[in-house]
Amino acid sequence: MAPLSTPSGYEALTVETLPQRLSALPDVVARVGPDPSSWSVKEVGDGNLNLVFIVTGPSGQLVVKQALPYVRLVGDSWPLPLKRAFFEYHVLTRQAVRDPGMVPQIYHFDETQALIVMEYLSPHIILRGKLIKGERVEGLGPALGIFCARTAFRGSDLSMTPADKKADTAFFSGNVELCDITEQLVFTDSYYEAERNHHTPELQPAVDRLRADPAVKAAAQMMLMRFTSGGETLMHGDLHTGSVMCTDTDTKVIDPEFAFYGPLGFDLGMLISNYLMAYFSQPAHRPADELESYQSWLLEVIEQTVAAFYAEFNQLWATERTGILYPPSLWEAQGQSSDGARDALLAHIWHDAMGFCGVELHRRILTLAHNADFETIEDTAARAKLEARSLDLGHTLLLHRPPDSAALIALAKAANAKDLL
Amino acid sequence: MAPLSTPSGYEALTVETLPQRLSALPDVVARVGPDPSSWSVKEVGDGNLNLVFIVTGPSGQLVVKQALPYVRLVGDSWPLPLKRAFFEYHVLTRQAVRDPGMVPQIYHFDETQALIVMEYLSPHIILRGKLIKGERVEGLGPALGIFCARTAFRGSDLSMTPADKKADTAFFSGNVELCDITEQLVFTDSYYEAERNHHTPELQPAVDRLRADPAVKAAAQMMLMRFTSGGETLMHGDLHTGSVMCTDTDTKVIDPEFAFYGPLGFDLGMLISNYLMAYFSQPAHRPADELESYQSWLLEVIEQTVAAFYAEFNQLWATERTGILYPPSLWEAQGQSSDGARDALLAHIWHDAMGFCGVELHRRILTLAHNADFETIEDTAARAKLEARSLDLGHTLLLHRPPDSAALIALAKAANAKDLL
Helix, strand or coil, X not given: CCCCCXXXXXXXXCCCCHHHHHCCCHHHHHHHCCCHHHCXXXXXXXXXXXXXEEEECCCCEEEEEEECCEECCXXXXXXXXXXXXXXXXXXXXXXXXHCCCCCCCEEEEECCCCEEEEECCCCCEEHHHHHHHCCCCCCHHHHHHHHXXXXXXXXXXXXXXXXXXXXXXXXXXXXXXXXXXXXXHHHCHHHCCCCCCCXXXXXXXXXXXXXXXXXXXXXXXHHHHHHHHCCCEEECCCCCHHHEEECCCCEEECCCCCCEXXXXXXXXXXXXXXXXXXXXXXXXXXXXXXXXXXXXXXXXXXHHHHHHHHHHHHHXXXXXXXXXXXXXXXXXXXXXXXXXXXXXXXXXXXXHHHHHHHHHHHHHHHCCCCCHHHHCCCCHHHHHHHHHHHHHHHHHHHHCCCCCHHHHHHHHHHHHCCCCC | CCCCCCCCCCCCCCCCCHHHHHCCCHHHHHHHCCCHHHCEEEECCCCCCEEEEEEECCCCEEEEEEECCEECCCEEEEECCCHHHHHHHHHHHHHHHHCXXXXXXXXXXXXXXXXXXXXXCCCCXXXXXXXXXXXXXXXXXXHHHHHHHHHHHHCCCCCCCHHHHHHHHHHHCCCHHHHHHHHHHHHCHHHCCCCCCCCCHHHHHHHHHHHCCHHXXXXXXXXXXXXXXXXXXXXXXXXXXXHEEECCXXXXXXXXXXCEEEXXXXXXXXXXXXXXXXXXXXXXXXXXXXXXXHHHHHHHHHHHHHHHHHHXXXXXXXXXXXXXXXXXXXXXXXXXXXXXHHHHHHHHHHHHHHHHHHHHHHHHHHCCCCCHHHHCCCCHHHHHHHHHHHHHHHHHHHHCCCCCHHHHHHHHHHHHCCCCC
C-alpha cells in the first residue's frame, strides 16, 4: 500500500496533550468542567485501529476517539486514512435517527483532527468481555435485533427516497480503505496462506480440510460480491460483540467506522457469528456446572435477536414502507396481502446473513484480527479443538444455509459436540 | 415532479440552427466539410427522450444527439435533466474501451448543450425494425453476447480495482432521474393501474390474471431491489432491440444513457426479453410460409447470444481476473480448478437475467413505453392474443427460472402455442 500523507494540522492526541488541546471546546467544557488541569485522562483503546481516551472532570465524563493515520494493530507500515472518522461521525448521526438511544451521543466532531467527542457509556463494558466472563445481559437479543432491523430497513429503498439513497450510497463509497480491510480479511484471506494470517498451530488439519474445498471458497466469494455489490442499506459494517457495550440491563452499539452500503443481512449475520464464537469458546471459560446453562443462554440470545429482527422488520413493513421498493400500491391498495412478498424478502436477508455468518466464523480464527473469545484460551490444543467447531459450522453454513434460527441452533449444537482434531 | 430549470446557455438545436451553431467545431468540420451552407440536416429521433440529427456534408456524415430537458414521448410536463447526456458520454467512453468497435465513435461532447457529436452508423438501421420486417443479421447473437459479457466483466470487481469501482459507482449514482424511469416503468407500473399505463383493450382478462397474483409482484419487486441495490457492474441499462443498430452483417450498440451500476445479468436479460417479444409478435408480421423459419431463427439468436456470453465470460475469467473477486490465489495458485466457482457465479447471473427478462416481457405491454413489435399490429384482437403470450412467459420466468437457454426456449415455444384469451 502507498504511504498516506498525514493532513497538515493533524496531530495525534496523548494523555498529556489532550486537556490543553480540547479545553477551548464549549461542548467539552460543559460536560467535564472548565479547568483542564482538573481533568484526568486515560487511554483505553483496545480495538485495532484508533486512540480512545476517557476524560474525567469535576462535572462529568466523556470519550474522545481519534483515528490514527495507520492500523494500530499493525503499525505505521499499514497506513489507513483519517477520513474514517468522518464516515464514523456521519453514520453515527444516521443511526441515532434510525434507532434513537442505541448509539453514543456525539458532542463534537473535528474533521482535521479526525476526532469525535462523544458520550461516555458507563457502567457499560464491551459485550465480548462480559460473554467471556459468563455474564448475562437482560434484553440483549431484542435490543440488537431491533437495532439491526431499524438501521437496515430505514437505510434502504424500502424507506428512503431513491435520490437520497443514491446520494448517500455515493457518499459512503469513499470509505474505500475500510472496505478493503473487510474485503480481504473477512472474505478472502481465510482461504489461502495470506501474509498477514495466523492461526493456532494445532488447528492445521482443520485448516487444510477447509482450504481443500473449492466449493466453500466459491460460496465465500459470492458473499464478497454481495458485500461489494449489494448496496441494499447503510450497514454498521463491523457489528461484532466488540462493537457492543452493555451493562447487565442496557445495550449500546459503537464503532461504525466500517459503514458502507451493503446487504440488509450483513450486520445480523456478523452479529450471530460472534455470538456463536462466544458459544463455541465457552468450554474453556466456564466451570463444568455452569457451562450448559450459559451456552443455552447464548443460544437463546441468538433466537431472541433473530425473533426481534423479524418482529421489528414486520412492524416497519406494515407502517413505514414509504420507499420505492414493495410499494403498498401493489398489494394493500388492491386488497391483497403483502405478507408473502415480505417473507420472500426476509428469506433473502436470512440467506445472506447465514453466508456472512459462515465467513466470519472462519476469518476470526484464520486471518489477522482474532477474537478474545478464543485468543484468551492459553492451552492451544484445547483452543484448537473449539476453533475447529467454528470452522466446521462456517463450512456448513456456506454450503447449506439453514432455513431459520432453530435450524441454525441445531447445527451449532451438533458442531459443539464434534471432535474434529 | 418538480419542473427543472434549463441551464443557462442551453438551447435546443433545430434543423435550421444546427449548421451555424456547430460550424465552429473543428471535429465537425473535419467530418462533413467546412461550409455549413453545404450541409443538409435531418431530425430522425424516434426514441422516447432526445433530439437526433443526421448531418450530411460534402466530406461525410455524422450524428448529433441532444438531450431535451423533458421526456420527448410525454412532453414538457415530464422534466428530465440534461445531465443524462453527460452520463451517456461517459458510459460510451467506457464501453468503447471494454468492447472496442461496438459503440459509435464520439467526435465531440458539449456538456452545456447536452449534446454528443458521434459516428453516423451507415447503412445500419435499428434492429427492432429489421426484426419486424423479417430480416436476418449475421453474427447478431455472438456480437451482443460478447458485448454483454465484456462490459459486465470488465466493469465489475472481477476486473477493476476496488477504489476505481467504488468511485465509478458513486459517479453514476448521479443518474437518478433515468434510474427512476426504469424503477417505476420496468418493475412496478405493470402490476397496478399506474396513471401512465396503457394496454390493448382485448388484453384485459390476461392483465387481471397477472395482477391478481401477489407472488409475481413479490418476484418483480425482488428484481427491483436487485436493480437499485445490486451494483455489480456498469450496465448499459436499456439494452433492447431499439438500442441496437445493424446491417445484414454488422451490429452496434447505442443509447446507453440509462447506465448505472447494477446486476451482471441485467443487460443480458433485457436483451433476451426483447428478442422474445420479437418472436411472439411474428405471427402478425410474417406470411404463414415464412413464420416458422423466422421464429426459429430468432430462437437461434437467443441461443447464440447466451452461448457467446458464457464463452466470452469463461475466457475473461481465465485471462483477466485481476480484481478482488474470485482471485486466482484461492484456486489456481493452490492447484485447484475455479470452474465450479465460475459456474456458480454464472448461475447467479443467469437467475437474475431470467428475472429481468420476465419483468421486461410485462412492462413493454402494460406500461408507458410499448414496443413497435406489438404496437404496429393494427388488429388489436390479434395483437392482444400475442401479447398475452408475452405476459404468460414473463409470469412463468418470475416464478420459476429456467436453468439454461434450452429450457427458456422450450418455455417460449410452449407459450407461443397457447391460446390465452
